[in-house]
Amino acid sequence: MKVVQAVFCALTLALATLAVAQQPAPIVIKFSHVVAADTPKGKGAERFKQLAEERTHGRVKVEVYPNSTLYKDKEEVEALQIGAVQMLAPSLAKFGPLGVKEFEVFDLPYIFPDKAVLQRVEDGPIGAALFQKLESKDIKGLAYWDNGFKVMSANRPLHVPADFRGLKMRIQSSKVLDAQFRALGANPQVMAFSDVYQALQTGVVDGTENPPSNLYTQRMNEVQKFVTVSNHGYLGYAVIVNKKFWDGLPPDIRTILEGAMKDATRYTNAIAQQENDDALAKVKATGKTEVYYLTDAEKAQWRAVLVPVQKEMEPRIGKDLIDSINKESASLGYK
Numbered sequence: 352m353k354v355v356q357a358v359f360c361a362l363t364l365a366l367a368t369l370a371v372a373q374q375p376a377p378i379v380i381k382f383s384h385v386v387a388a389d390t391p392k393g394k395g396a397e398r399f400k401q402l403a404e405e406r407t408h409g410r411v412k413v414e415v416y417p418n419s420t421l422y423k424d425k426e427e428v429e430a431l432q433i434g435a436v437q438m439l440a441p442s443l444a445k446f447g448p449l450g451v452k453e454f455e456v457f458d459l460p461y462i463f464p465d466k467a468v469l470q471r472v473e474d475g476p477i478g479a480a481l482f483q484k485l486e487s488k489d490i491k492g493l494a495y496w497d498n499g500f501k502v503m504s505a506n507r508p509l510h511v512p513a514d515f516r517g518l519k520m521r522i523q524s525s526k527v528l529d530a531q532f533r534a535l536g537a538n539p540q541v542m543a544f545s546d547v548y549q550a551l552q553t554g555v556v557d558g559t560e561n562p563p564s565n566l567y568t569q570r571m572n573e574v575q576k577f578v579t580v581s582n583h584g585y586l587g588y589a590v591i592v593n594k595k596f597w598d599g600l601p602p603d604i605r606t607i608l609e610g611a612m613k614d615a616t617r618y619t620n621a622i623a624q625q626e627n628d629d630a631l632a633k634v635k636a637t638g639k640t641e642v643y644y645l646t647d648a649e650k651a652q653w654r655a656v657l658v659p660v661q662k663e664m665e666p667r668i669g670k671d672l673i674d675s676i677n678k679e680s681a682s683l684g685y686k
């Protein structure tokens with residue numbers, strides 16, 4: 352009897368092993384990004400991972416590499432193009448070096464009076480046309496993820512434009528942001544996001560701009576004594592994939608992933624504002640960084656200096672594109 356049982360167990364084990372061995376290996380999506388996990392983009396990436404793996408019943412495995420642990424700024428887009436990673440969510444300010452400089456329209460100071468205008472732009476023909484421009488680079492745009500409006504930080508108070516004079520300010524790789532800080536009399540310096548904290552700590556640069564969630568999760572507030580809640584510009588993301596990889600997916604898998612991305616996008620955009628509000632509150636609570644809100648008169652001075660950057664950038668971005676966004680604002684009652 353014992354022999355029969357032993358044979359039965361051995362057979363069952365062999366069949367189970369065979370069944371597992373016959374399952375195809377999961378499709379792996381490496382999702383690399385440069386911010387902390389505890390940010391809107393970091394949480395959005397994890398939500399996409401959870402939904403994609405659950406809904407494909409393990410046929411897809413998403414490996415999220417946050418905080419530049421796999422690739423830092425410039426490298427990550429190159430890695431995507433050669434297929435070393437399959438998914439990224441770079442800031443919209445980082446597509447100029449890729450040859451799609453129109454994305455820098457999102458960097459223009461005061462181009463979006465609020466997120467309602469931003470949403471109409473991203474969800475409508477303007478957002479779709481920008482994604483279309485990525486296709487010739489073998490990149491497919493899947494979604495726009497929100498982070499929010501940027502604050503300025505430095506080790507001197509930044510109340511009026513003259514306060515920026517001579518400051519070395521870290522920027523993302525965007526000619527619009529270069530023009531923005533030159534208009535303020537500052538000296539813009541492009542630098543990878545992962546290098547910013549140390550550059551601020553050592554004085555390589557004097558200050559920077561980012562939504563509060565990035566400032567706080569990278570501990571920049573520990574090396575920046577003054578934050579100004581200027582909301583002078585916007586920072587968001589395009590979730591992008593290697594086009595060959597995406598087009599090569601089994602159609603049923605691609606449809607499931609499109610749904611997972613849609614729901615992860617809804618989630619990310621729903622938490623972004625609160626995440627940034629909470630981060631700003633935490634910066635204030637440390638008591639080590641002054642958080643300053645501009646007066647209406649100061650806001651008017653900032654706008655007077657920065658809104659002309661929109662005109663200055665027409666040759667680079669296209670007057671029609673800038674006008675189309677300002678028309679969207681007008682359709683929502685903004686002049």
Ligand code: LMR
Nearest residue numbers: 385386442523544561565
């Ligand atoms: C930056 O480089 O400041 C941001 O793009 C980082 C990010 O991805 O939010």
